[in-house]
Amino acid sequence: MDEQTSIHRRKLLEFFSASPLLAPSAARALAGIAAFGTTEAVAQSYDVLRAAPVMNGDLIASPAQALNVFDFEPVAKKELPPAHYGYLASGVDADKTLKANRDDFDKIHVRARRLIDVRKIDTTVKIFGETWASPIALAPVSSVGAFHPEAEAAAARACKVKGHQMILSTVGSTSIEDVIKERGAPVWYMLYPTDDWAVTEKLVKRAEAAGAPAIVLTVDRQGGRNTETLFRERRSDTRTCTDCHTPGFKNEVSRKPMFDDIDVSKVTNLYGTGMTWDYVKRLRGIVKGKLVLKGIMTQEDAKIALTHGVDALIVSNHGGRAEESLQSTIGALPEVVGAVNGKIPVLIDGGFRRGTDVLKALALGATAVCVGRPYVWGLAAFGQPGVEMVLTLMQREFETIMRQVGATKLSEITSKSVRIV
Incomplete structure (x- = not known):
């Protein structure tokens, strides 16, 4: 022709x-x-x-119709009560730090390489002696039962199917024993310490007895926060919130199984207000496994953490809901990585939505990344299949961009894989 x-x-x-x-x-x-x-x-x-498959309307009707993780959010919003969606969507103040977590990925460009055989790639990573199939893990999210009745159990089953690790929150809706049972393997445990050391000890002992290899102390929630988006969405919620939420710490955690059979009468706050590095030293003394600090954003704190025997760090601003600093986690990552100088793993969360985001973090020195909101969108929209598809999409995109930079394994993703502009 x-x-x-x-x-x-x-x-x-x-x-x-x-x-x-x-x-x-x-x-x-x-x-x-x-x-x-x-x-x-x-x-x-x-x-x-x-x-x-062909769609009818603007919202996906099944996980298979999703082209990326963003497709799940409007479905989740439709399915959830306004206040529950508001809690999930909220940052603090004007949500500018939440936005910065996403925007700052655009300041990092990927350097594509050519004529490298990338037909076979390996995405496994070894952390604390355990081999993960992927560097993408599920971040701890509080009160997951507010988004789906099967809560973390469904997420754990999705992790089992897709081969990902996860971190359970102290105020999750499912016990660590049940989460480990559903995943078929140990999970990490994120610790809100409270201001009663006796409660802290019991939480740590229970998590380790269940098999958690790492205790992840959250250190970024001591200053309080102004979640305006949550308050705004709550205005349109016609339900009576006090039917489920009543004042007082005991009532707050009454439906959180990790506090079952624990005397919380002396607790006044969940986040351990008043914690100092002495607290980390004391915690190091009782944690038998690995101790991880979540919420580190500066080289100064990273260096101090090393002197306290911490085994890993998670660069985090609580998904843009810890403080309105305008400092993104991907922007803070290089200085934290530089401070620890390869001595311990550095993980990161905050704004991860694309496989390219994952590659950029690994190129800047992260060992793994944690994903929060996207998996909850999938869960709220479609339950376990939604979480599975979120993980599938992010892993697929990650493998695709790995091939484009010519990396056949994670160690080949280096600072030369990206350019900061």
Whole structure:
């Protein structure tokens, strides 16, 4: 077929594909046929394959229809009561730090390499002697039962199916014993210490007895916070919130199974207000396994953590809801990595939505990343299958960008894989 004939055929097919009488799926198919014999052929054939299944309306009706993790959020918003969605969506003050967590990924460009055989890649990473299938883990999220009745149990089963690690929150809706049972393997335990040392000890002992290899102390919630988005969304919630939420710490944790059979009568706050480095030293004295600090954002604190025998750090601003600092976690990562100088693993959370985000963090020295809101969107929208698809999409995107930078294993993702602009 000569070039002129090809041009005429393509124009004819493009005319038909633009017709309002033609079904959208047929139009997409014709667009692919029109591209045969042109440089657009491969790209168009991929687009046709990604088109199914057909959607009715703007919201996905099944996990299989999702093109990326963002597709789950509007479905979650539709499914959840306004106050519950507000809690999930809220940052602090004007949500500028929450936004910075996302925006600052755009300041890091990926350097693509060519002519490297990347047909086989390995995404495993070893942390504390355990091999993870992927550097993508689930971050701790509080009160997951507010988003789906199966709560962390469904998330744990998704992690088992897809091969990911997860961290359970102290105020999760599922006990650590049940989460480990559903995942079929140990999970990390995130500790809110409270201001009663006796309670702290019991929480740590229970988590370690269940098999948790790491205790993750959250240190970024001592100053209080102003969650305006939550307060705004709550205004439109017609339910009586006091039916579930009543004043007092005992009532606050009455539906949190990790506090079962623990005397909380002396507790006045969950976050251990007044904690200092002496507290970390004291905690190090009772934690038999690994001790991780979550919420470190500066090189100064990272260096002090090393002197206190901490085994790993998680760079975190609580998903943009700890303080309105405008400091993103991806922006803080390099100085924390530089401070520890390879002595301990550095993980990170905050704003991770794409596989490219994961690669950028690893290129800047992170050992692994933790994902919070996206998995809860998937859970709220579709339960366990939603969480599975969120993990599938992020892992698929991560593997794709690994190939584009010419990395066949995580150790080949280096500072040369990105450029900060």
